[in-house]
Amino acid sequence: MSRREIAKQETRRLILAAARELFTQRSMEESTIRDIARKAGVSPASVVVHFKSKTALLEEVLCEDIGRAVSELAASVPQNAGLLDRLMYVSKGFFSLYDQNRNLYRGFIRHTVFEPASETPLMSRITEQYLRFLSGIIEEEKTRGVVRPEVDSTIAAASVFSLYMGTLITFFREPEMTVETVADLLTCMTDYYLRGIIRSGQ
Amino acid sequence: MSRREIAKQETRRLILAAARELFTQRSMEESTIRDIARKAGVSPASVVVHFKSKTALLEEVLCEDIGRAVSELAASVPQNAGLLDRLMYVSKGFFSLYDQNRNLYRGFIRHTVFEPASETPLMSRITEQYLRFLSGIIEEEKTRGVVRPEVDSTIAAASVFSLYMGTLITFFREPEMTVETVADLLTCMTDYYLRGIIRSGQ
DNA sequence: TCTTTTTACTAAACCTGTTTAATTATTATA
DNA sequence: TATAATAATTAAACAGGTTTAGTAAAAAGA
Structure with missing residues (x-):
């Protein structure tokens, strides 16, 4: 050099x-x-x-933290836990992380989430990492016979991720919302997602 | 005066x-x-x-359009259609609306979605309107026996809305994504949501 | 070694959202 | 009617992200 x-x-x-x-x-x-x-x-x-910009600098700083959190959380998922708890595990970790500096992460996500993916490469990579983690769990549960075999794990992972994003928006929009409240809400929503809301056989 | x-x-x-x-x-x-x-x-x-601010001005302008779109769409939902199609109907209308000026709506949503709800009252009102519409449909399908009676329609509506937000993020992040593609994705995700992804009886 | 080219860096300027301190016209009051 | 209070409006300033034009030092080439 x-x-x-x-x-x-x-x-x-x-x-x-x-x-x-x-x-x-x-x-x-x-x-x-x-x-x-x-x-x-x-x-x-x-x-x-x-x-390139202030946002890019923040992305560089925070994606290091978020990326480490994803890796650590994904590695420490309780393996004997059920599907729902395993899907929730990392999301809950994210909520706790964001809660450490709520305004900072709010600003960061606000500035990155709706940008074209090419503009926020670090954020994109972490999202993909998380999506792979989720679809991995779903695939695993497919082999165990818990998840129906015809389910597309990519679509299912994207859905679970969407539920997470939805509750994250609520978390940031409602200042009185705590990590516990938002985690409970997401758990409930994801539980519905797994079991479906219509009568079976329809 | x-x-x-x-x-x-x-x-x-x-x-x-x-x-x-x-x-x-x-x-x-x-x-x-x-x-x-x-x-x-x-x-x-x-x-x-x-x-109060440039964002507030944009909110004033666009929420008029979005609000009108919600009302018109909600009023014109095909009543004889199935649950999935009725849930999708308004979302698809939103995607078409946003597609008319993608960058403008992207900027708008970026500047409002993650703000505290109190800062974006017009946006909040429209979101509530949409959520009421969704939970209304779900309640209706409960009385018809399509949706299981123990399902909380508020939670279910929030979930369907989250799936919509998730695909909207994809729509804005991936410039090559069309209204049709994103609508198909959301339909697929919502279909999974209604039917559940795990084997019934688990 | 001397010259040329490249490049990391910066001072100053630029642009734009927002604030502040008047200004001016209207309304209320005596 | 004359005066005081109020409020709509704005010129000018401010603040912060970003750009531009230039500088000086290092690398490359002669």
Whole structure:
């Protein structure tokens, strides 16, 4: 690595560290690029040169945390638990994570979820990781005979994920909602999803 | 109404008309407050005085359209259709509406969905209207014996709405996705939801 | 080694949403 | 009617994300 490249990486590291520190203290709006730049000892322009935008910088910081959370949670799912509990396990972990800095994660998700997937590559990767995890569980339960064999696990995973997103929206929209309340709601909704709501045989 | 009040309402009307015209031509970001103010013949500050923020102004404009769409769609649901088709009917109408100006609606939903409910009263009202419509259908199908009687129609409506939101996110994230594709996906997901994915009797 | 090219970085400017401090016209009051 | 209070409006400023034009140092080429 050339001397230039080394300096560049060091600058990048400084910005990331400063951003992480500020973002964990304040919300997204309260942490300005100028603040981050000052803390990192670089110019505001440098921040935008290294990370395409403020959102991209936040994505870089938070996706590291979220990605680690997904991996850890997915690895620690209680294997002897039932389908519903296993599907809920990671979602509940996410709610707890977001609850640590609700405004920050709210801002982050607001700025990424509705963007074209190509604009938020890190977020996309984590979503795919989570979807694979969910469809993996469903496939597993298919071989156990719990889930009907004709069910498309990709569609089912996307559905379970949608229910999660729906409750996440409620979580962020209703400030009085706690992690427990939202987890209970999601559990109830997912339970319905698994069992269906119409009489069987219709 | 005093002379002052009349003038105030007229200014408000001018701003709304200008905003509507600009918003239907360009996206949210491309329509600046200064542009709207110039077209309306008022100062930029006036726009913010009459409407709390740019988002609130957009909410005012679009919720009129969305609200009308909900009412019209809800009133024209084919009554003899099955549960699935009736649940899908309004959602499909929304997708078509959003497809008319995808970037504008994307920006709008991005700026409102994750805000506290109190900040976006018009959006909240429409969401409640839609949820009532959905739970109404489910209650109806309960009396017909199609939906199991122990099902909580509020939870079920929230679930169907979540599936809609999930596919809407996909719709906005994947630019190549068409109204037809997303409608098919949602139909499939909702069908699973109604019938459940596990073997009955578990 | 000297020159040219590349590139990390930045100061200053730009754009836009929003706020503030008047200004001016209307309404209420004496 | 004259004066005081009120409120609609705005010019100007502010703040923050982003862009631009330029600088200076490193790398490449002679």
